[in-house]
Amino acid sequence: MPPRRLLTATVPFALLALAATACGGDPETSTSDSGKKLDKATLTLNWYPYGEHAPFYYGLKQKIFEKHGIDLEIRAGQGSQKTVQATGAGQTDFGWADTPAVLAGVDQGVKVKSLGVFLQTTPASVQSFAATGITSPADLKGKTIAGTAGDALSKTFPIFLKKNGIDESAVKVQNTDPAGKIAAVISGKTDALLGYASDQGPTMQDKAKKDVSYLRFSENGLNFYSNGLIAGQKTLAGDGGDLARRMAEAVSESFAAAEKNPEPAVAAMDGASEQLPPETVLSEQFTTTLTLLHTDATEGKAPGVNTEADWQQTIDVFAQAGLVKSGKPVGDYWDTAHGMKG
Incomplete structure (x- = not known):
């Protein structure tokens, strides 16, 4: 956010x-x-x-x-x-x-x-800079994702991982204040964030002047x-x-x-x-x-x-x-x- x-x-x-x-x-x-x-x-x-x-x-x-x-x-x-x-x-x-x-x-x-x-x-998605190379759910293994504990995105992310055959322990979700998620990715503290494709991604791209890629839940087995x-x-x-x-x-x-x-x-x-x-x-x-x-x-x-x-x-x-x-x-x-x- x-x-x-x-x-x-x-x-x-x-x-x-x-x-x-x-x-x-x-x-x-x-x-x-x-x-x-x-x-x-x-x-x-x-x-x-x-x-x-x-x-x-x-x-x-x-x-x-x-x-x-x-x-x-x-x-x-x-x-x-x-x-x-x-x-x-x-x-x-x-x-x-x-x-x-x-x-x-x-x-x-x-x-x-x-x-x-x-x-x-749903616009729910994993958002990262294109250079990070996250283009499929399998690419999330070993990555650190900025998320906010208790919100709908963090609650549904484990379901998204399960639907794509990925063990939840293979991905680290770093609890981050909603306002700090974009900064966490830009600073390199996390590889990506959990956000909405219709919101955070365009803002992050504008701030960093870098292309942002989206791994949408809806395109990978989970819609709501x-x-x-x-x-x-x-x-x-x-x-x-x-x-x-x-x-x-x-x-x-x-x-x-x-x-x-x-x-x-x-x-x-x-x-x-x-x-x-x-x-x-x-x-x-x-x-x-x-x-x-x-x-x-x-x-x-x-x-x-x-x-x-x-x-x-x-x-x-x-x-x-x-x-x-x-x-x-x-x-x-x-x-x-x-x-x-x-």
Whole structure:
């Protein structure tokens, strides 16, 4: 996770509860320039804005959210876990969070559900400088990898190794603070890091001016859901869930529009955050994000359309990894009534 993510956000997360608009019940309203009545809504991201988030800003610029009757405010987050908690507590109407954090939150009693996972192919990967020569799982033997104890990447890495016939003891995972993983690779303290191909790699390449290679979990036998749109019980219950339905449709349409217009979508992020990466990094992050939108089961469908089988596979992976105690039924995590329809 890049150091930029730990800098002070424009809207500190601790103030969300004080700054939040009314969540649940009847949404607060505003009026568009054209005189259309809009429901105010807040979306808290998984972290500070980076390339993956371009569709949200493009959707605002192209008035896609307005078309669906939504006056959207986008807020920086401080990690998926906190976004899940804030969404469940009604401090934000919607959240953008990693599915493992959603599964863990629901298992702990947090009242949230997914309206659709958009990054359906995991960006989880081992990232290294190309010169290191890590091009296959077998190349990891004897290497030292920067990872963060307890996070989804470190929990699933042993499963990745097992699926590729590698003994866990053959690879050393060095516990590293998320903000220090890139520095560990650049300084040579570790050979690689565990990260997301749509995030850390482009930043590391920009900082070091060296080519970065990716050993993706999804290309080596292990896939699971990543980031998606979530809502809390108050939002889902308020106005019969109509706002949630419209939000899911607006986000899907925004992703589809951004996919067709990647350069304008990235340009729409200008000014989104003081911690915004350079445009070249944003572009590479978003280009990678576009490779993650579907599984074989959802290819050709609108962004955010999920299948029960893909959900079950994800639940099974994280039950095996120990991130959930015992997988609940898919319907406990995924709201099909208000989310995207196939």
